[in-house]
Structure formats: C-alpha cells, structure tokens
Amino acid sequence: MISDGGVTSVIYVCILRSIRYTFTEKIMSRLSLVILTLLFSAQAVAAELTVSAAASLTNAFRELAPLYEAKHPDTKVQLNFAGSGALLQQIAKGAPVDVFASADQVTMNQAQEQGLIKADQRSDFVSNSLVVIVPLQGSGAPASIQDLAKPAYERVAIGLPASVPVGRYTKSVLEKAGLWAAIEPKMIGAQNVRQALDYVARGEVDAGFVYATDAAIMPDKVKVAFTAPTQDPILYPIAPVASAANAGAAKSFVDFVHTDEAQAVMAKYGFGKP
Amino acid sequence: MADAWIPLALTLKVAGWATLLNLIFGVALGYLLARTRFPGRDLLDAILTLPMVMPPTVLGYYLLVLLGRNGAFGAWLQSTFGINLIFTWQGAVLAAAIVAFPLTFKSARAAFEVVEPQYEQAARVLRIGEMAIFFRVTLPLAWRGILAGLLLAFARAAGEFGATLMVAGSIPGKTQTLSIAVYEAVQAGQDDLANFLVLVTSLTCIVVLLVAGRLVPGRVPGQS
Secondary structure, eight states, rough: OOOHHEEEEEEHHHHHHHHHHHHHHHHHHHHHHHHHHHHHHHHHHSSSEEEEEEEEGGHHHHHHHHHHHHHHHTEEEEEEEEEHHHHHHHHHHTTOSSEEOOSSSSHHHHHHHTOOGGGGOOOEEEEEEEEEEETTTSSSSSGGGOOOGSTTTOEEEEEEETTTTHHHHHHHHHHHHHHHHHHHEEEEEEHHHHHHHHHHTTSSSSEEEEHHHTTTTTTTTTEEEEEESSSSOOEEEEEEEETTTTTTHHHHHHHTTSHHHHHHHHHHHTTOOO | GGGGHHHHHHHHHHHHHHHHHHHHHHHHHHHHHHHHHOOHHHHHHHHHHHHHHSSSSHHHHHHHHHHHHTSSSHHHHHHHHHOOOOTTTHHHHHHHHHHHHHHHHHHHHHHHHOOHHHHHHHHTTTTHHHHHIIIIHHHHHHHHHHHHHHHHHHHHHOOOOOHHHHHHHOOOTTTHHHHHHHHHHHHHHHHHHHHHHHHHHHHHHHHHHHHHHSSSSSOOTTTO
C-alpha cells in the first residue's frame, strides 16, 4: 500500500528527475561544444605548413622556420624530426605532411616510387659527410676504420640501416672495407642519428658514426676521430609531399631553403652546398 | 618470419625475470607497509607508486643517467663488479621490473591489509615462529591478491617500451623485445613483419589473460 503522501513524493521525484535530465543534457551539449572548440581552434588561427625533416637537420631547421615565417606571416611552420625512414612511413600511412626533407637519396627514391612526393619539384639542397666520433673524456681515438674492429672498441653506435640513412651510409662504408661482419656484433642500433650522437656524448658507447654536422653540435662532449669517405656523396633531397594540403606554401618553403639566406644558416651548422 | 620468435622468447624472458624481482621486492615492501608504521611511510608509498604515474621515458632517463658508465651508480657497479646494465637484457629486466613494480606492490599491500590478524595471533599462541607464520599463514591468505598483481605486472613488463628503449636500446636477440621489434618494423616499412609481430603479441596477451583467469577465479574455493 502506498499512501497519498507516498504517491505525491513519487511524482515529485519523477518531475525532479526529468528536470535534472534535461538540465544535464543542456550542460553536456554546451560542454562538448566548448571542448570541440578548444580542441580544434588552434588550426583556424594560421595556415600550417608541416615539414618532416631528417633528425640531422634539427638545429638548422629550427633556425630556418622563424626566418620563413617572418617572410610569410600567414603561415605557421610545424617541424617534425625523426629518422628519414620513420618520416617516410608516416607520410606513406597518410600523415598530413607538406614538405619532406630526407638525409639520403634512398629514402626519397622510395617516397618517389610510391608517388608520395612531387618528383618534378624534388631537389638536393645540402651536403654532409660521415665521421667517426668518440667521447671527449675517452682515452685515445681510432686512427682508421680498421681500428674499430679492435677489442678496445666494445660498442659502436650506428643508426639502424633499415630506417636511418646514416646507418645505411655506415653499413656501405664498413662493407666496402670488409669490416661489417666484425663490427656488426658491436653495433648499438640508434633510432636516428641524434640518438647515436647522444650515446657517444654520454660515454655509453666507445665510438659512433654520425654526420659531421651532428658532431659539431657537441664539441664539449665528443671529438671527431676521422672522416669516413662514402662511395656516393651525402646529399639531402627535399620535396613537397604530393598530398600537401598547403601546396603553395610547400613549394615556397622548398624554394626558400635554396635561397642565400637559408643556405647561410645551413652553412653555419656545417652543411655544405649540394 | 622465424625472426619473430626471437623477440617473443626475449620478451618472455625479460618479463619473467621482471616478475620474479617483483615477487621478491613487491611482496616484501607490500608486507612492510601493510604491517608496520614508521615516519615517512606515506612518502615511501608514494615513491614506490611513482613508476605507475610517471612517463616511462622519464624513468628511462633516470635509469640511463644513474646506471650509465658515467652515472653515479653505474660507475660504481662497473668499477666494483664489472657489471654494466646499459644495452643489456638485464638492463631491460630492470626497466621492466621498475615500471611494473607498483602493480605488484599495491596489490600485495592491499592483500596483506585484509588478512585478519586473529589468524596470526592464533598461530602465535601455538608458538609458531614469526617466519613460519608469514609463510604458512599470512602469505597463503594474501596469495590470490598477490598473484593477481603479479600477472598484471607480467603483462605490463612484457609490453614495456619507453624505458626499455632508452636503457637497453634495440639490439636484435639481446634487447629487442616484441614491442620494440614492432616499432622498428613499422619505422622500416616492413609491414609484413609488423603484422606478424602484432599478431604474435596479441595472441600472447590473450593467452596471459586466459591463464590469469584460471589462476585467479572470481571466488575463493572453500567459500561461497
């Protein structure tokens, strides 16, 4: 038996519930609108130009980006650094990238074969060289590539040849010298050239293969033992990505890295002319 | 594809050792914090729980700086015992064990806290030694909670990526666990290998969860 008072209170609760329900609903819809606006508002401010660049270009491109933005105030440059192979995979999987700068021709060729870049706008914009570095605190340095096979060098940092250009250059140099089999067991694989540099700088490895430009960033921690001549010159290609959302800006950025102003910045970090 | 079994075996080895370390230290510290009171107990609890909330890369960096050749602890290990942990599978075990530690520690502490002290007091009345009480009374009563924590720790250790990559690198057959092998296969564009590795990982996880379900049933036998 439910008393009259009971029935009234049941109705009362039902009304309250329905009021609360619509009220919550209203709040939720307002809130989701606010959240969506907050999440996506950044994109509306300026046109974004996403540049995926090889890890070895990190410092130079960080200085280039504001220079480009000063000339194109309506464009905001987003920089994305990683091993060239990793960048290629991101683009191949549909990452919204506008410009791709790789540290070797092999990676860019793969991108071109898959139709990921605008081949007619591809160009080489800087050159680099491969060096062997050792920790500055360490005792002595190898005089030649043959020395790395000696037991004194227990660990050698090398970029992973499957995805990191510097590793690919290193492997071909070592193969040519007939030392790959001897040095591969000592190899500490790096995800990109900067990781190899970091391993040497921390003294976790006895030597490492990096670009001359990377070695130049940490003169207080690493020293260059010698330059390892590569069969082919190390040339960095750059190209607009075929699916670039911002095709005009992508082309203008590629043109920009060839200007004297940009080349001066690249030279400051040790990059040579192509 | 035979390559995929090497990272799998290595992952099981690393996760197995990490779980064993967790069993020893997680249970010991869980018991200590459940049963004793001392100044700084809450602080110690917070520190021991840190790996659960801190990004693995932060842990990895701590470990790299501490255990590296030039690190405070690493230099001592190297000069005293000739032990070096960076870029070794033992280093991967340490990273995985620390990341998974809070899962065991928290479960063990909670499990010990719900053990009725009367059982232990009864054992004491029967003049059973404290050590024997722990192994014959307290531990068996807390065991299920601990086991659940250990299984979670095993799964977490098997999936460890960030800290492991920083401390142990990615050396095939030595420190390249499944999660790192997947990452590298994707970076190198070897989608076939990545697909296979992902499948192996998923199946392994399902097996672990099924085994966990068997070992830790919803109800305790003997009680209804």
